[in-house]
Amino acid sequence: MGTARVVFDRWDGRYAAAMADVRSSAVRDLFAAASRPDVISLSGGMPDVRRVPHALVEKAVRDALRHDGASALQYGSSEGRFALREIIVGLMGETGVRLSEDDLVVTSGAQQGLDLLAKVFIDPGDTVICEGPTYVGALQAFSVYRPIVECIETDEHGMRVDLLEETLRRVGPRGAKFIYTIPNFQNPAGVTLSAERRRRLLELSREYDIPVIEDDPYGRLRYEGGHVLPLRALDPEVIYLGTFSKIFAPGLRLGWLAAPRPILAKVLLAKQGADLCGSSFAQAVAERYMTGTAWRRVLADLTRTYGERRDAMLAALEEHLPADVAWTHPEGGFFVWVTLPAHLDTKPLLAEAVERGVTFVPGGDFFPAGMGSNCLRLAFCYEEPAQIAEGVRRIAEVLEDKLALYRAFVEAGAMPASPRADRSEG
Amino acid sequence: MNEKIAVLMGGRSLEREVSLRSGERVFRALEQLGYRPLALDVTPELVDTLRRERPDAVYIALHGKFGEDGTVQEALEFLKVPYTGPGVTASALAWDKSLSKRLFAEAGVPTPAWVTFTADAFKEMGAASALDLVPAAVGGFPVVVKPTKQGSALGLAKVDSAEALPEALLSALSFGDAAIVEKWVDGVELAVSVLDGPDGPEVLPAVEMVAKSGLFDFTAMYTRGETEYYCPARLAPEVASEVARLARECHTLLGCRDVSRVDMVVDGGGRPWVLEVNTSPGMTETSLLPMAATSAGTEFHLLVDRLVRSALTRRE
Secondary structure (H helix, E strand, C coil), X not given: CCCCECCCCCCCCCCCHHHHHCCCCHHHHHHHHCCCCCCEECCCCCCCHHHCCHHHHHHHHHHHHHHHHHHHCCCCCCCCCHHHHHHHHHHHHHCCCCCCHHHEEEECHHHHHHHHHHHXXXXXXXXXXXXXXXXXXXXXXXXXXXXXXXXXXXXXXXXXXXXXXXXXXXXXXXXXXXXXXXXXXXXXXXXXXXXXXXXXXXXXXXXXXXXXXXXXXXXXXXXXXXXXXXHXXXXXXXXXXXXXXXCCCHHHCCEEEECCHHHHHHHHHHHHHXXXXXXHHHHHHHHHXXXXXXXXXXXXXXXXXXXXXXXXXXXXXXXXXXXXXXXXXCCECCEEEEECCCCCCCHHHHHHHHXXXXXXXXXXXXXXXXXXXXXXXXXXXXXXXXXXXXXXXXXXXXXXXXXXXXXXXXXXCCCCCCCCCCCXXX | CCCEEEEEECCCCCCHHHHHHHXXXXXXXXXXXXXXXXXXXXXXXXXXXXXXXXXXXEEECCCCCCCCXXXXXXXXXXXXXXXXXXXXXXXXXXXXXXXXXXXXXXXXXXXXXXEEEEHHHHHHHCHHHHHHHHHHHHCCCCEEEEECCCCCCCCCEEECCHHXXXXXXXXXXXXXXXXEXXXXXXXXXXXXXXXXXXXXXXXXXXXXXXXXXCCCCHHHHHCCCCEEEECCCCCCXXXXXXXXXXXXXXXXXXXXXXXXXXXXXXECCCCEEEEEEECCCCCCCCCHHHHHHHHCCCCHHHHHHHHHHHHHCCCC
């Protein structure tokens, strides 16, 4: 039987000061309340692993045990199993990056890579640069090490490198520890950094001697347009984070980090302190799964499925959202970023959305503080097209009420019409 | 004295975190006092849990919507469980700043000039075209814009010019269906707590807040070091007694019971103005009611005890 009982944290007051800034948000509490089955989730960025055939995974597990049983059940090297690193080198080669097995380490998801890089680079009070909005998990990983986070605005071509240059001029050479970017189908904005801006970003990185971290979880999930070379393909000093979460399954917790060897040496030391080595078993399973061509057919199916869902979401947005709302057009990945007229706050609207049976993530969560409150993120990766269309319709109902208010102000001449620009307030 | 006391905390309001902090402190105090406390969140199982556990009384440590607006009070009346703090009517009146200000004005309690706008007035009646009348109606800028029904100063903004007024209204109306625009009174901000006692409402020493940012908003309220407090407030004796008189009058006027916290500002001429009344004052480490009680010689746990005992006398 359910109960409303609250359990307190009896250790409160004894935690490290660094944890004080890392608190679970009220928004997450609200999602916990939204676990009703009739609620359409447009909030979480979960890969649809229901489409990964279990028979293939079972075979990979069996093969791993049969052929590599002894090593798969043992501690492994901190760098990760050589055979898996060979596979990663091959995967990277397909996207245009040339590197060797010794240029990378296998991590427990790309998320561990973020934590290790933060641990290796950030002292309290250091500056780090990222996109605004950016991946919440990165902000979370960084915040434990207490940096000052500078956000660079994004538009439909990704990070505004002109604004990056302004910031770099202000902080000066080596004035920040790194520039963190998600160049492909960014989380949460859904935008892709143009080839031209990639080149400019790397020039600036060299000029100001500040390394770039390229986080590329979605790169292979492209639904339209042509491949854009990764930053790492253009500059071997770029630190690159990759993952098996989107091409295989996040449950294995497998990612990788490629970096210049001196940096890699530090990362390895940090990793040994964190977990000695990653899961040999998961790595051995991934080796087997990624051998042959079956995984490519699964990935092709996933890509087609996500593409259909993206189309469903874009069509629903076009149908239900009025002209004073802007949204991005992702060429791949999982997310669409929606921008309302300035001064409309999406956070208080979430409770209403949950009541109507749909969830989204309020934009403010993707910035360090005080920005993006008029934006929201929608994920199209997990629900079926019909559900996505219905979810967007429900969100449009919630927004319409506040938009009517905004329009009343504009019509009375009390405030200017918001330009239909996909940028956040701030 | 080992009555079972359910402490209601959390909930889905925007003040959830604050309420959990209030609730935990109250829970600890009840433990220390020898009661049998029970910590309950506002979930779909709440009524079931209350019926199963049959507490002797409920301590309402909820803030914001549902906890402070009469909703949970109404449910507890129906369940016949006595609870701390004001009843349904007083809660609903205090929660709606527009209504309570109207009552103050009618009773001659000084409250800054204001106008109320509902979202519907803008959407259905073209009220936005009358925004030019606002400065004259409230006596010029600066003004404060805030949702009529929202605690912890969420959605609150100080506005210095006519150009910034529409956007502040839009922000405030993100948090509710109506907003008030109120004349900004420059001066000393006070929180004056009132506790019911055997001889009627007893006014605790006023707490004076000085926010470093100049605006006592959500951040100032709940971030240590963002606000300086003086208790008792640094007031001339005649001002202090007028403040106390007004606090008692507001408490009575709204029909409050057990406890209330009246927020005021004293202008440069020493004149107090009433802003609003809170019927479920915060009980966190930085909250104003416990600060006032401590200053008057009532430690936190004794404050909690007093409120709970009062609720227990209402057992049927």
